[in-house]
Amino acid sequence: MPNTDVKLLRDELAKVIGMVRRHERTIREQGDQLARLALERDRAVLEMEAVRVENEELRARLAERGQVIKAYDNQHTPPSKKTITQEINAQKEERKRKNPDGRRGRHKGHTGVSASRKADDTVRHTPDRYDSCGGTNLKTVRIVPEMRTDVPPPPRSVTTCHIV
Numbered sequence: 001m002p003n004t005d006v007k008l009l010r011d012e013l014a015k016v017i018g019m020v021r022r023h024e025r026t027i028r029e030q031g032d033q034l035a036r037l038a039l040e041r042d043r044a045v046l047e048m049e050a051v052r053v054e055n056e057e058l059r060a061r062l063a064e065r066g067q068v069i070k071a072y073d074n075q076h077t078p079p080s081k082k083t084i085t086q087e088i089n090a091q092k093e094e095r096k097r098k099n100p101d102g103r104r105g106r107h108k109g110h111t112g113v114s115a116s117r118k119a120d121d122t123v124r125h126t127p128d129r130y131d132s133c134g135g136t137n138l139k140t141v142r143i144v145p146e147m148r149t150d151v152p153p154p155p156r157s158v159t160t161c162h163i164v
Helices: 002-072 083-098
Strands: none
Touching: none
């Protein structure tokens, strides 16, 4: 009887030791996850700080530029000193020079470049006789070229049922 009690106690002790080791492993893994999360948090904080510093620098530069514009472009500045406004007006004049009537799109006299008007094939239709009287003394009165673009139909899909 005492041997069986000792054996049972050893088995119970082995089970408890196994459970403790599993718990220790889980705690280590969770500690690793916590460490990784802490690193990611620190990186995010550093990135946010860098963005904040860059934002402050950009705001300072914007304020400087605003002061420069106010110095040159205000109601008390004589026209000869308004260099920024002169540059803007010069750009507008350049656009007007390129597009005199102020409209968008192609202008009058534009030949067009989008569609090629060269034929791949030429088919001549010449009748052998007049339709009305059946005479064969034909003369060319005029030639009327007609360009047609034939688009082939899309291929048809075929579904086949294979029975094995």
